[in-house]
Amino acid sequence: MRASNVTKAVALALSVAWVAGCSTSGSDSMSGTETGTDTGTTQGVNNGTGVTGSSMSDVANLQTVFYFDFDKSVVKANGFSDLEKHAAYLAANPSAQVVLEGHADERGTREYNMALGERRAKAVSRFLQVNGASGSQVESVSFGEEKPEILGHSESSWSQNRRVELKYVSR
Amino acid sequence: MKKVFQLLLINCVLLLSSWSSAESDLAIEITKGIDEPTPVAVVPFAWDGNSALKEDVAKIVSADLGRTGLFKMMSPQNMLSFPSKEDQVYFRDWRVSKTEFLIIGRQIAAEGRQIKVEFELYDVLKEQRLLLERVSGTQDNLRDVAHYISDMIYQKLTGIRGAFSTRIVYVTAKQLGQGKVNYRLKMADSDGARPVTIRQQSEPLMSPAWSRDGTKLAYVSFESGKPAIYIQYLATGKREKVQSFRGLNGAPSWSPSGNKLAIVLSKDGNPEIYVLDLNSRSLSRITHHYGIDTEPSWSPDGQSLIFTSDRGGQPQIYRIHLPTRQLERVTFEGNYNSRGRLTHDGRFLAMVHRGIDNVFHIAVQDLKTGRLDVLTDTYLDESPTIAPNGSIILYATQKGVKGVLGGVTLDGNVRFILPASSGDVREPAWSPYLQ
Numbered sequence: 313m314r315a316s317n318v319t320k321a322v323a324l325a326l327s328v329a330w331v332a333g334c335s336t337s338g339s340d341s342m343s344g345t346e347t348g349t350d351t352g353t354t355q356g357v358n359n360g361t362g363v364t365g366s367s368m369s370d371v372a373n374l375q376t377v378f379y380f381d382f383d384k385s386v387v388k389a390n391g392f393s394d395l396e397k398h399a400a401y402l403a404a405n406p407s408a409q410v411v412l413e414g415h416a417d418e419r420g421t422r423e424y425n426m427a428l429g430e431r432r433a434k435a436v437s438r439f440l441q442v443n444g445a446s447g448s449q450v451e452s453v454s455f456g457e458e459k460p461e462i463l464g465h466s467e468s469s470w471s472q473n474r475r476v477e478l479k480y481v482s483r
Numbered sequence: 484m485k486k487v488f489q490l491l492l493i494n495c496v497l498l499l500s501s502w503s504s505a506e507s508d509l510a511i512e513i514t515k516g517i518d519e520p521t522p523v524a525v526v527p528f529a530w531d532g533n534s535a536l537k538e539d540v541a542k543i544v545s546a547d548l549g550r551t552g553l554f555k556m557m558s559p560q561n562m563l564s565f566p567s568k569e570d571q572v573y574f575r576d577w578r579v580s581k582t583e584f585l586i587i588g589r590q591i592a593a594e595g596r597q598i599k600v601e602f603e604l605y606d607v608l609k610e611q612r613l614l615l616e617r618v619s620g621t622q623d624n625l626r627d628v629a630h631y632i633s634d635m636i637y638q639k640l641t642g643i644r645g646a647f648s649t650r651i652v653y654v655t656a657k658q659l660g661q662g663k664v665n666y667r668l669k670m671a672d673s674d675g676a677r678p679v680t681i682r683q684q685s686e687p688l689m690s691p692a693w694s695r696d697g698t699k700l701a702y703v704s705f706e707s708g709k710p711a712i713y714i715q716y717l718a719t720g721k722r723e724k725v726q727s728f729r730g731l732n733g734a735p736s737w738s739p740s741g742n743k744l745a746i747v748l749s750k751d752g753n754p755e756i757y758v759l760d761l762n763s764r765s766l767s768r769i770t771h772h773y774g775i776d777t778e779p780s781w782s783p784d785g786q787s788l789i790f791t792s793d794r795g796g797q798p799q800i801y802r803i804h805l806p807t808r809q810l811e812r813v814t815f816e817g818n819y820n821s822r823g824r825l826t827h828d829g830r831f832l833a834m835v836h837r838g839i840d841n842v843f844h845i846a847v848q849d850l851k852t853g854r855l856d857v858l859t860d861t862y863l864d865e866s867p868t869i870a871p872n873g874s875i876i877l878y879a880t881q882k883g884v885k886g887v888l889g890g891v892t893l894d895g896n897v898r899f900i901l902p903a904s905s906g907d908v909r910e911p912a913w914s915p916y917l918q
Contacts, residue, residue, distance in 0.1 A: 420819060421821045423778045424821050426734075426747075427777050464884075465884065
């Protein structure tokens with residue numbers, strides 16, 4: 313199904329590292345064009361960390377999928393940093409808008425999971441608003457268990473499906 | 484849709500004549516079926532036509548009766564003879580095989596594709612005929628004829644109205660690759676046969692619910708990108724959007740009077756239960772709590788709603804009396820009880836239940852005694868729906884990696900899986916009586 317931005321970022325980091333590796337054997341122009349699109353420099357990417365260090369004005373590389381525990385709607389601490397950056401971006405760009413799509417894993421009943429998906433989306437919404445986004449910039453939509461990211465009946469799938477996806481409608 | 488309408492409402496089965504024997508009605512104790520199903524034989528029906536029939540009526544009747552758990556059906560290969568008329572019946576033969584009730588029949592070709600099916604029900608021990616009926620149909624609706632016959636036999640033997648001539652609707656989801664999914668709302672016979680698609684789309688469909696007169700469905704569709712409640716008329720296929728506030732619009736349930744829908748809306752901040760009057764379009768809020776309140780379902784008398792709430796910390800089922808708004812908690816056993824459905828006498832509550840094994844099963848609670856019984860041993864069971872006569876609960880479950888429909892009798896004694904159609908099958912909803 314859809315690759316999350318985290319996956320994309322990892323893929324990008326790997327390709328950048330690969331290209332950077334190539335550049336040691338001499339093709340500077342190539343590495344410049346490959347890496348210039350996102351980070352603008354070949355320096356500092358050899359360890360892969362340069363990709364996530366984007367500026368506040370650029371939310372393209374931030375985490376956009378946030379995961380939850382079973383029957384819980386508490387935003388986990390590992391998402392705080394990027395959510396704060398999304399919030400700061402929204403605060404700085406009043407015309408920007410996001411939709412928060414809340415999802416649940418398949419366990420439990422479907423309509424209860426609709427409510428749970430909404431509760432998760434609203435937890436992220438509150439986090440964004442506390443950190444500077446305005447309520448009119450954030451909309452929550454629940455899909456319950458209807459749109460799993462991963463099909464499967466074990467915790468490895470379920471943990472990927474209990475999530476909120478943050479999507480920019482306008483930037 | 485016209486075809487569906489005809490199947491559903493007219494059903495094309497006409498009872499031409501009916502002359503029951505004068506003997507008193509015979510009712511089998513339902514409880515007897517629990518440990519000792521009554522042995523019954525349905526002999527393959529004779530056919531005087533030239534071309535082979537598409538359906539085996541006797542086989543369908545036998546399967547219908549067998550699924551109820553009340554009867555132990557004899558396989559034709561164990562029968563000593565195949566009588567189709569009274570003078571061919573030797574009761575002694577059937578007594579030897581311990582058969583208590585015998586059904587024989589004959590199918591008579593009539594003009595065009597018309598067909599007449601005569602059947603007889605015998606009490607083997609008393610050597611008495613209990614029923615002699617003639618049903619007319621066509622060669623193309625023999626399944627309707629068969630279910631109609633099953634209904635008559637079931638009623639004669641148990642005193643309870645049969646529910647074989649009803650329909651079920653359910654949702655299927657078929658993965659098309661690249662994240663694309665085809666969602667369908669389907670309707671089939673109560674035994675899962677003859678599925679017809681009544682709605683399909685690329686966004687999720689969920690929570691189908693029958694109106695009490697069997698002419699309409701309410702359901703939730705994401706076709707606009709957000710959940711909204713629709714009503715679809717089965718006869719015409721016409722649809723109307725009834726509710727789409729900001730946030731959740733879900734879990735529709737028709738009132739017994741047919742003019743109200745209990746629904747869930749989160750427009751006021753979190754999921755609450757509302758009753759929508761379909762005539763005046765007025766909305767009244769029923770629950771007031773910051774927790775999740777969802778999955779409303781009406782009591783048969785229309786006086787109360789049962790619903791799921793996590794106000795106590797985990798999902799449990801509650802009942803609210805509508806005139807007084809008095810609230811009571813109904814379920815206490817288990818750490819997750821949800822999506823309750825009452826039997827049509829209001830006595831039993833079927834639900835999704837998770838107990839100490841942390842697996843989701845279907846359970847039934849006797850509201851008179853409080854006793855809770857787990858009925859299923861399958862996995863990820865959900866969406867229980869009860870036959871209008873209370874005989875069988877259908878539910879969604881997993882078989883391998885596929886969603887399928889399972890059935891279980893209210894006593895948990897007989898369990899079966901309905902034939903799978905393509906894609907993941909989920910959310911069955913059993914129709915009311917349709918005739």
